[in-house]
Amino acid sequence: MTFRTADARGDGLQLAIPPAVMLHAVIGGRQLLNIVGPALLYVFDCDELESEMEHEAARALLGEAHDCGEIYSMLSPAEHDDLARSLSEYLQEAMKLGLVLMGDRILVDVVGANIRDRWPVAILRLRRAAEVA
Numbered sequence: 001m002t003f004r005t006a007d008a009r010g011d012g013l014q015l016a017i018p019p020a021v022m023l024h025a026v027i028g029g030r031q032l033l034n035i036v037g038p039a040l041l042y043v044f045d046c047d048e049l050e051s052e053m054e055h056e057a058a059r060a061l062l063g064e065a066h067d068c069g070e071i072y073s074m075l076s077p078a079e080h081d082d083l084a085r086s087l088s089e090y091l092q093e094a095m096k097l098g099l100v101l102m103g104d105r106i107l108v109d110v111v112g113a114n115i116r117d118r119w120p121v122a123i124l125r126l127r128r129a130a131e132v133a
Helices: 029-036 052-074 077-096
Strands: 002-005 014-017 041-046 099-111 116-128
Touching: 014 116, 029 052, 029 077, 029 099, 029 116, 041 052, 052 077, 052 099, 052 116, 077 099
Parallel strands: 041 116
Antiparallel strands: 002 014, 014 099, 099 116
């Protein structure tokens, strides 16, 4: 395990992030919502994109996924269904352009001055289909 200090937080928390995580193809909005919804932290990555259309689709999908994760706990189950439908639409647009979303949610050890816990972390990687073997 690699320990990394969360620089953006500025609170000195150390996260035990595994050096490799097996990611699975994300093919639906509900599946994506189940990854980002319960997460407390997000790690998003994207392959080098070639066109402006790919860039816009990636930006929209990853932005919506992050926003859904942030508001997930404040919404009712019916509203979760609306989020899943919205994510499906963004995911379909990305897939039409040849992009494949890989992802999973893992538990990561978090250590700080007053904390020792395990937090769920959403890991998403948007890949070009040509790069996925």
